[in-house]
Amino acid sequence: xxxxxxxxxxxxxxxxxxxxxxxxxxxxxxxxxxxxxxxxxxxxxxxxxxxxxxxxxxxxxxxxxxxxxxxxxxxxxxxxxxxxxxxxxxxxxxxxxxxxxxxxxxxxxxxxxxxxxxxxxxx
Numbered sequence: 080x081x082x083x084x085x086x087x088x089x090x091x092x093x094x095x096x097x098x099x100x101x102x103x104x105x106x107x108x109x110x111x112x113x114x115x116x117x118x119x120x121x122x123x124x125x126x127x128x129x130x131x132x133x134x135x136x137x138x139x140x141x142x143x144x145x146x147x148x149x150x151x152x153x154x155x156x157x158x159x160x161x162x163x164x165x166x167x168x169x170x171x172x173x174x175x176x177x178x179x180x181x182x183x184x185x186x187x188x189x190x191x192x193x194x195x196x197x198x199x200x201x202x
Contacts (some may be wrong), residue, residue: 081105081177081191088173088196091165099160099196101175109133111152112178114189117171117198118200126184128160138183143169165200172197195201 087099087138101113114129128149129138137149146165151158172195180188 081108081111083175083177083191084157084191085163085173085175088198089198090201093165093167093200093202094097094196095165095200096161096163097124097165097198098162099173099198100177101158101160101193103156103177105156108156109155113149113158114176114178115149115158115173116170116176116186117173118195119171124131124186126186127173129178130158138142140184150156160194162198165198166198169200170198170200 082104084102091097092099110132110134115127116124117127118124126140128147130149130151134151146163148161174195175193176189177191178189
């Protein structure tokens, strides 16, 4: 199993940047694909970005592609989400999770969810 703890959220002005961190525990961290998902009030949890265990491939939602960058440091057992050019519609609770299914974008294929970190983007 993998346990994760998200951090780095906060309040930022539109156009600003923020970096989220997901600190994980587990002996086989590098074997897990990892992902960031977000959930805004009244909406379903949605895919943001995912990364393979080796970090060799990344996947992004169209809405964030070109603005967000997912990365990982397996030595530190940490995955990051660098967010830039933030928009009010990016406001949500951001969750980190480990992949155990087959897709790179379905929430159902991820688990071991963290507690989430709030990101609020003001206009």
